[in-house]
Amino acid sequence: MSKLYKKMQEAVLEGDEDVVVELVQEAIDEGLNAEEILNDGLIEAMNEVAVLFRDGDMFVPEVLMSANAMQAGNGLLKPLLVQGVSEKKGRIVIGTVEGDLHDIGKKIVGMMLEGAGFEVIDLGMDVKPDRFIGALKETEATMLGMSAMLTTTMTVMPVVIERMKKEGFGHVKVMIGGAPVTDAYAQQIGAHYSYDASSAVELAKRLAEELKA
Numbered sequence: 001m002s003k004l005y006k007k008m009q010e011a012v013l014e015g016d017e018d019v020v021v022e023l024v025q026e027a028i029d030e031g032l033n034a035e036e037i038l039n040d041g042l043i044e045a046m047n048e049v050a051v052l053f054r055d056g057d058m059f060v061p062e063v064l065m066s067a068n069a070m071q072a073g074n075g076l077l078k079p080l081l082v083q084g085v086s087e088k089k090g091r092i093v094i095g096t097v098e099g100d101l102h103d104i105g106k107k108i109v110g111m112m113l114e115g116a117g118f119e120v121i122d123l124g125m126d127v128k129p130d131r132f133i134g135a136l137k138e139t140e141a142t143m144l145g146m147s148a149m150l151t152t153t154m155t156v157m158p159v160v161i162e163r164m165k166k167e168g169f170g171h172v173k174v175m176i177g178g179a180p181v182t183d184a185y186a187q188q189i190g191a192h193y194s195y196d197a198s199s200a201v202e203l204a205k206r207l208a209e210e211l212k213a
């Protein structure tokens with residue numbers, strides 16, 4: 001791996017937002033691919049943060065600093081990831097479910113979907129079932145993406161899906177993801193699962209084709 005990505009990962013781990021922004025800009029100026037910078041520089045660092053947090057070697061305030069540093073880097077990459085798309089492939093409402101304040105992964109999924117030509121309406125985090133339903137009404141989106149990072153909040157997903165069925169949005173395709181979510185869980189609640197942002201794009205394309213058929 002290049003020295004630049006190694007430095008970027010270290011800066012994310014240290015939660016040094018200014019340095020992350022500087023290094024992401026340097027990578028862009030060097031002509032490196034935006035998706036590669038995201039994966040090898042930023043996401044790789046958050047994976048390391050996850051391990052340190054799990055093992056008790058990093059605590060919430062530090063994780064938050066790393067998260068903010070990463071998001072600052074994402075901000076520079078977003079325009080590059082979404083440029084050059086002409087025809088829209090479909091409209092997707094996405095959000096992190098009620099009670100859950102994790103939004104990095106969901107934002108990345110949103111960014112990559114936009115990059116692939118989808119129109120994304122991001123409702124943010126801690127999104128109540130009512131808000132998801134309201135957004136489907138307002139936007140007439142044909143797909144909904146939900147993220148949950150806690151075992152205690154993933155249970156909100158089937159609640160939203162039940163509400164959707166009751167309120168006439170049973171035709172909307174539902175995509176779910178996040179650390180505790182599995183393919184088996186998705187099947188159980190009538191949704192589609194994908195593991196990361198690239199596979200979420202593949203899944204969304206497949207679902208968009210199904211909607212057309």
Ligand code: B12
Nearest residue numbers: 046050100101102103104105145147150151177178196197
């Ligand atoms: C960063 C982080 C935080 C940050 C969040 C900052 C932010 N703005 O998001 C802060 C510090 C706020 C935080 C708080 C907490 N956290 Co936290 N956090 C994490 C950590 C370390 C990394 C998550 C992350 O950003 N990963 C990087 C991104 C790129 O990956 P990702 O989120 O998995 O997303 C990818 C895929 O999952 C998928 N995906 C995600 N969403 C979606 C949606 C769709 C539709 C699709 C298709 C795909 C998809 O694609 C993404 C991109 O590739 C995880 C560890 C882990 N293993 O995930 C713990 C983790 C999720 N947190 C955990 C806990 C316990 C907490 C707290 C309760 C801690 C506390 N004591 O206060 C609080 C809860 C706050 C709340 N109410 O939500 C636990 C959850 C345990 C569990 N099973 O429930 C974890 C697993 C850590 C652990 N091992 O204990 N956390």
